[in-house]
Amino acid sequence: MSAQSTPDPGIPEPGAYGPGRIEGRRRTTRGKALRIAAWTAAGIVALGGTGAGYVYFKLNGNLKSVDIDQALGADRPRKVDNGSENILVLGSDTRAGGNAKLGGGDDDGSSRSDTAMIVHVYQGHRKASVVSIPRDTLIDRPSCTSADGTEHPAASDVMFNSAYATGGAACTVRTVESLTGIRMDHYLEVDFAGFQRFVDDLGGVKVTTTKRISDPNSHLHLAAGTHRLTGREALGLVRTRHGVGDGSDLGRIQLQQAFVKALADQAKQVGVLTSPQKLYRLADTATKTVTTDSDLGSVNSLMDFANGLKGIGPAHMTMVTMPVQYDPADPNRVLVRKAKARLIWHALEHDRPIPASATKGAATGGAKGVVRS
Structure with missing residues (x-):
């Protein structure tokens, strides 16, 4: 079978969208594939621990950045000065080159974003809340100007991920700020192929599946049990939707959130003294595949930022999905x-915890607990 993991010895072992109604509108479009982005936070934390000054120029040259502030101007939510930070973490899929081979879909060279997460780091930087925004959410997209100065008119009843396809990072940040009323302090984006390379450089990520997962669309076949996933298998896991839950993107998000915790835990186990070579590989991969806002656009800035996140372990991360209904x-x-x-x-x-009532009764996708770290 394609991309199958072998369960660790001695460790035991789809559907359709449901109905619903709420405030909002509709539009029929098509979207395909997924990238997870929140692994970036884990990767950058690993980068923050290197302290490898001799590779500064090499890593610094890898980085790409976007001047979000200049593109968006002054018409934004106010900055909240309470010690917290909001980071928009985005997965992008440019269907060209390596990504075209991994995506298994439309090789048209276009860029897409299929998963976005708002990471809220609380005052003191000891805990965080992560809110996933489903790509298939119908929204009213505001007018925006992309980083190259192109102006894009507002649009109604469009999928959330159309913001990135329309105007890239700047339009996505504008859309998220319009949707939430919250200013995004930073922006982190990672591409499809980079995700796979990062997991391989890490030496794989250990997860436990409570049920068998079989999805030929994402080339993933996992028995129930514990697995150390390769990069390709991890990519298949965060892309799969037909093999778990109700077959929706919401179920896929639940898998992604579980995998992010496992990835963060794995990345924090890489030590400076025990594996400096691995740390360099991780840093090199992360800086080659990540795009940041201009404030984080240097290795020094990125390292300072990452060091501020080191106190946040998987046990101190609350993960939810923006409340939606089908x-x-x-x-x-x-x-x-x-x-x-x-x-x-x-x-x-x-800067307060997310109340349980915020997500009670919202559509979930039915895949919670299928994957555990």
Whole structure:
């Protein structure tokens, strides 16, 4: 079978979207594939521990950055000076080169974003909340100007991930800030192929599956049990949707969130003294595949930022999905549950924990607990 892991010895071993209605609108579009981005935080934490000054210029030359502040101007939510930070972490898929081979889909050279996570780091930088925004969410996209100065008019009833396809990083940040009312302090983006390389450089990531997962679309076949996933297998896991839960993108998000915790835990186990060579490989891969906002656009800035996140372990990360319900007019789309979503945005703005009532009763995808770190 393709990309199958062997369970560790001695360790034991789909559906359709459901109906629902809320505030929002509908539109029929098509979208395919996924990248997870939140692994970037784990990768950059590993980078922050290198202290390898002699490779500074090499790593610094790898980095790409986007001047979000210049593109968006002054018409943004206010900065909140309470010691917290909001980071938009995005996965991108440029369907060309290595990504075209990995994506298994439309090789048209276009760029897509299929998963976005808002990482809120609380005051003191000892804990964080992560809010996933489903790519299939129908929204009203605001007008925006991309980093190259191109202006894009507003659009109604479009999928969330159309913001990136339309205007890249700047339009995505504008859309997220419009959706949440919260200013994004930083932006981190990682591409599809980089995810696979990073996991391989890390030596794989250990996860436990509580059920068998078999999805030929993502080339993933895992028995129930514990596995150390290769980069290709990890990519298949975070892309799969038909092999778990109700077959929706929401179920896939639940797999992604579980994998992010496992990845963060694995990355924190890499020590400076025990494996400097591995740390360099991780840093080299991360800086080659990550795009940041201009404030984080140097190795020194990135290292300072990463060092500030080192106190946040998987046990101190709360992960939720923006409250949505399935669109009754189109079962392949979801609609924001605005009243519940406002509870999340208000909590993050005021540096408070996300209340349990914010996600109660929202669509979930039915894949929680299938993967554990």
